[in-house]
Amino acid sequence: YLCEYYGWDTISTGSVIAVMLECFQRGLLTKDDVGFELSWGNAETGYQFIQLIAERRGFGTLMALGVKALARYVKKGSEKFAMHVKGLEISAYDHRAAPAMALSYATCDIGAHHNRSWAITYDVEAGRTSYGRDKAEKVIYLQHMRPLFDKLGVCRLYWVELGIDPNIYAEAYSAVVGKEFILEDLLACSERVWNVTRAMAVLRKGISIKDDMLPARDFEDPIPEGSTKGIKLDHENFINLLKTYYQLRGWDESGKPTKEKLISLRLEDVAEKLYG
Structure with a gap:
């Protein structure tokens, strides 16, 4: 609903959120970096990220650019799970x-x-x-x-x-x-x-x-x-x-x-x- 409200592609949005979650899971990002605790399967996390992207706050500014740009910033091997081809996130x-x-x-x-x-x-x-x-x-x-x-x-x-x-x-x-x-x-x-x-x-x-x-x-x-x-x-x-x-x-x-x-x-x- 939120992606449709903002006029966003759900596939790219879901992919960039997944990269953030995996970065957190692997210790590449912490709660201090992001501003709140991240966990797989927590819908509230997704809502929070969408608001960050919409308002271009914190990591939302980078997430709005897609997984390729996000991984380029995070580094630490995150490029491996930034799943894209030619900069576009992969369909599900x-x-x-x-x-x-x-x-x-x-x-x-x-x-x-x-x-x-x-x-x-x-x-x-x-x-x-x-x-x-x-x-x-x-x-x-x-x-x-x-x-x-x-x-x-x-x-x-x-x-x-x-x-x-x-x-x-x-x-x-x-x-x-x-x-x-x-x-x-x-x-x-x-x-x-x-x-x-x-x-x-x-x-x-x-x-x-x-x-x-x-x-x-x-x-x-x-x-x-x-x-x-x-x-x-x-x-x-x-x-x-x-x-x-x-x-x-x-x-x-x-x-x-x-x-x-x-x-x-x-x-x-x-x-x-x-x-x-």
Whole structure:
């Protein structure tokens, strides 16, 4: 309720509170540092932190900047449990037993967000510990399908939850614009958008394979309980999966769209800016 009241993202808020709790649990922060006692499962602690963030008081000023900035201030090894990709906190799906979901987080343009590719259901279907080529293919398909809804200005609910035939979107679009399009045409447009976005990230931020990486904890700390207990991501297999993803996308080993790929997508102007 409080996050909605203030207009905040609940995932990022919960993640930054979790970092504070773990810092306290491990002795990296004390009651004197924070101003009050911290403990897991105490809802009042969460309320207090949200008020600190809203009023930018004490640690709330740092927490408002996200887990990456918070850990940079605390140091003392807190970087290990500041779970983020490209500075964005990870959505609440444990991807240590979901390589496709892990790849989705790693390669998402804005960081570890589930909205670009919700692939965990495919992990459950295809195998929790599988790192096959099919998972890279699935992630790319979802990264083209999910943003399609944004371009069309429609909700993804009917496709995801209600299971309608995605070809209906192409039929509806064709009816609106008065020109025939099939689903593959619209997905090709999504691919162009994805490559333009990547090229912009390379040019503006120097984004590369170093940024398409997950926190070390994903590879070091196994899942502690539940049906996937003991599983963690295999670093070598994940890197190979990431390289397969790049190959399928037509990107080089650094994660940069190749000139040939951009030209094949009719993005000659982008290729010119990226390669001269």
